[in-house]
Amino acid sequence: MASSWTPCLVLLLCLTLSSVLQEQAAGKPAADDDSELRQRWSKWQAKYSKRYPSHEEQEKRFGVFRDNSNSIGAFSAPQTTTSAVVGSFGAPQTVTTVRVGMNRFGDLQPREVLDQFTGFNNTAAVLKTPPPTRLPHHSRKPCCVDWRSSGAVTGVKFQGSCQSCWAFAAVAAIEGMNKIRTGTLVSLSEQQLVDCDNGSSGCAGGRTDTALDLVARRGGITSGERYAYGGFNGRCKVDKLLFDHGAAVGGFKAVPPNDEHQLAMAVARQPVTAYVDASTWEFQFYSGGIFRGPCSGDPARVNHAVTIVGYCEEFGDKFWIAKNSWSDDWGDQGYILLAKDVLSSPNGTCGLATSPFYPTA
Structure with a gap:
């Protein structure tokens, strides 16, 4: 059988x-x-x-x-293209052109990340910003700048599902300026901007220029310790906005648009805010290397705010160092390297040069 x-x-x-x-x-x-x-x-x-x-x-x-x-x-199939770049604290290292990896956005599609975790709102009330300030061409511009190595950048933060990237970008720029000016690094309050900036829309999105304008008009911004981040729209604590300042701010300036040379001279002095297009899958799962896209450089399509905290023009390919607000689990420990001076991207990679701003003392 x-x-x-x-x-x-x-x-x-x-x-x-x-x-x-x-x-x-x-x-x-x-x-x-x-x-x-x-x-x-x-x-x-x-x-x-x-x-x-x-x-x-x-x-x-x-x-x-x-x-x-x-x-x-x-x-992530094996790649052979490599570039020599500067690591997190200034040491040269060789990395693949770009890498992707699983992160906290693993259960989301790009449109959902865009809707929940970005926040530049170009429909918000447009502030009449000061005219762009051109820095003299003989201004100091080193081959490489990394404000992290100078202790002028706080740890990477997480905005949560509040569309407050604009507040985080503005705060990081102020933190950097304050450390360069005073020698003290203070973590400042994004929640104060979410609650008090009437020119923006809180967790529904906003703009770095209106945030910087508010802080300049009030003379400063409160520390994060005394005005903690909650990731939701709250009631403005006016007394802290007016009197409890962890860093003083006197004004802000605009970098001439679509001019990466001017942007580099500004970043050589201090961290600068920038808008980018973060709508692609490759951006969502970026984990290292020099990012060249895909993304849009169209000023009408930028949707996310970051802070440019450095650049490098010496080791192989040129790149910008941008601090994000998606936690240090995302990207290269919370940062992304964006290709610099790309001839086919007159507005900068992902539109980063379209509308940069920085605070002044």
């Missing part, structure tokens, strides 16, 4: 193996692959304390996570 079943068993095994191979060739994960992905999904949820309101929503988010994981795997 046993020998009569042997051909059937062999046929069944052959059919099963053929089915698995066909599924893998078609891009469908085998059971073991799905099990491994489920394990990674569970660890990812635990790491970021992710909870979903229903099983349906959880499965939907798992599907997005799976697609993002597959795309990251495909993107």
Whole structure:
């Protein structure tokens, strides 16, 4: 009896193996692959304390996570193009042109990240900003500048799902100016800007120029310790806005638009705010290297605010060092290197040169 079943068993095994191979060739994960992905999904949820309101929503988010994981795997195939760049604290190192990796946005699509975690609002009331200030061409402009190595940059912060990138970018620029001027690095209050800047819209988005204008008109800004960040729209604590200042600010200036040479001279003096287009999948999962896109340089399509805290023109490819507000889990420890002086991007990579600002004492 046993020998009569042997051909059937062999046929069944052959059919099963053929089915698995066909599924893998078609891009469908085998059971073991799905099990491994489920394990990674569970660890990812635990790491970021992710909870979903229903099983349906959880499965939907798992599907997005799976697609993002597959795309990251495909993107991260071995690359041979390398560039010598400066590391986090000024040491030369060699890195691939750009890298991507899983992060806290693993269950989100680019449009969802754009809607929840950016925040430049170009429909907000446009402030009549001062005319751009051109710095003399003989101004000091070293080959490389990194304000982190000078202790003028606080640790990377996380804006949460409040669209307050504009407040974080403005605050980082003020923190840098204050350290350069006074010798003391003070972490300042983004929440004060979210609550008190009527020219912006709090967690619905805003502008760095209106934030800098508010702080300049009030003479300064409160420390983060005394006006803590909550990540929601709150009531303005007017007494702190008027009298409790952790850093003094006298005004602010605009860098001439679409002029990376002028921008570099400004950054050589202090950190500067900038707007960029952060709407692409590659930006969402950026983890290192020099980012060249894809992204838009169109001024009408910039949607996110960052702070330029340095640049380098000496080791191979040129790049800007931009501090983000998506936590140090994102990017290169919270930063992104954006290609500098790209001839095909007259507005700067991702539009970074369209409208930079910096505070003054």
